[in-house]
Amino acid sequence: MAEDRLLAEVRRRLAHGTARGEPVADVERAVREAGAALGAEDIAALAARVGSATRGAGPLQRLLDEPGVSDVLVDGTGRVWADRGSGLEERPVDLGGADQIRALAVRLAAAGGSRLDDAAPLVDARLPDGTRLHAVLPPIAVDGPLLSLRVLRRSAYPLDALVRSGSVAPVVAATLVGLVRNRANVLVSGATGTGKTTLLAALLALVPPDERVVCLEESGELDPDHPHVVRLVARRPNVEGVGEVDLARLVREALRMRPDRIVLGECRGAEVREVLAALSTGHEGSWATLHATAAQDVPARLEAMAALAGMSREAVVAQAGAALDAVVHLRRDAGRRRVAQIGRVLREGAALRVEEVVAVGADGTVRTAPGWEGFVRRWGGDPAASGPDGARSA
Known part of the structure; x- marks a missing residue:
């Protein structure tokens, strides 16, 4: 929990204008301001978590970054599925409750320049890194928010x-x-x-x-x-x-x-x-x-x-x-x-x-x-x- 509080504090300080340079340097500065002492490896790991939480897909980012993953799906019950080329596999990722999943979907839609709310409960957008996002909110999605992410792979196969x-x-x-x-x-x-x-x-x-x-x-x-x-x-x-x-x-x-x-x-x-x-x-x-x-x-x-x-x-x-x-x-x-x-x-x-x-x-x-x-x-x-x-x- 202490790590989660530190992550929240670093995110808050970054959001209030301390982010000016490279991500690791920004996080290191925010950690010092938060009064914590961490080594270089811990700083780098925290920078990756902050980047995923603020700019990436949060807990889903590590799946999107896995080699071979083409699709990451979240169903209405919060279960997460990934396709690595041989069909969908359920993956153990804790996204929190429906409110947290909805907040993630809304943030990703905004990153893609789109609106997702009660008045516009469906979105099809492209994230800054090229990932395709499709999201549906209740009551259209009966069991809870739905997320579908299609990974853009630039590696060409001859x-x-x-x-x-x-x-x-x-x-x-x-x-x-x-x-x-x-x-x-x-x-x-x-x-x-x-x-x-x-x-x-x-x-x-x-x-x-x-x-x-x-x-x-x-x-x-x-x-x-x-x-x-x-x-x-x-x-x-x-x-x-x-x-x-x-x-x-x-x-x-x-x-x-x-x-x-x-x-x-x-x-x-x-x-x-x-x-x-x-x-x-x-x-x-x-x-x-x-x-x-x-x-x-x-x-x-x-x-x-x-x-x-x-x-x-x-x-x-x-x-x-x-x-x-x-x-x-x-x-x-x-x-x-x-x-x-x-x-x-x-x-x-x-x-x-x-x-x-x-x-x-x-x-x-x-x-x-x-x-x-x-x-x-x-x-x-x-x-x-x-x-x-x-x-x-x-």
Whole structure:
């Protein structure tokens, strides 16, 4: 308890203006002012706790800092869960009662420039370090405040590392390289947490270095290893409800920035109109991600999103059929993320269809369809790797 009182006193002194320099120096000064005597190691540890309590996510910060953690969740009963790549695990973290969890959620929302209170009980914000925050307060959250934190990991995985890990079958990797080099327009689909952003960053690193890549996102997650990347991030309205810059606006702005390739981190709404318009007017080699349950479901998702922008089904079919070449679909099985399908986009009369050309099973078995050889001849890869309707182990 004495340590907790010292922490509270140091936080109070920092809040009243003693913080002027480096965090450890600020804490050391505040400790001296509080009349306590601590060694250098204790000062550093206290500085870390003060930083977490005042600028970070409090008791959750140590989980967010763990290597491999992608998500940290707090349920309505105060239990804490973390995902390190193999599914959710309950972690022993004491957040206090519902009032303390609510106060943490409100503070994090404010750090992200958003409002969270009884009048605005839901928030979706981006914290200063890039972490994505979603929080819900009672009475919307029946059992108590809910927190969902998605960690931003800037460490990029090259494509060969994804192949070694089993996320990408070698046959599929060769085709993905061909799609990049031959400037196909591609959608990467999958559920949340399937690795869409990780795969996309790996593929963008293969873009020739003399090309300009403009990345547009709601959260700045894409950080490809490429010498000429321009990154734009959407901005939500502030607490007064003004200042919003949405993805549709960013797409329009990107067209004025002399892009060689336009990359949309996640297409989820009316911005699909601008994306399809851009891709159907000569911007080849562009990529976007979206949520879908299978490659074959992508046309329906496009139609649903385009409806939000007032586009007719006929307009979606015409523009998507002209703009899109392929769909790469990812799945997550028992914690393992993998490329599960590649399909080609076909326009058949008044309908849009994605035809699967290669599929990868959970056991690594690669199965090709009759359209595989033609797809590979057009975009690259090894058509002899597996014949039509053939199968082999990856």
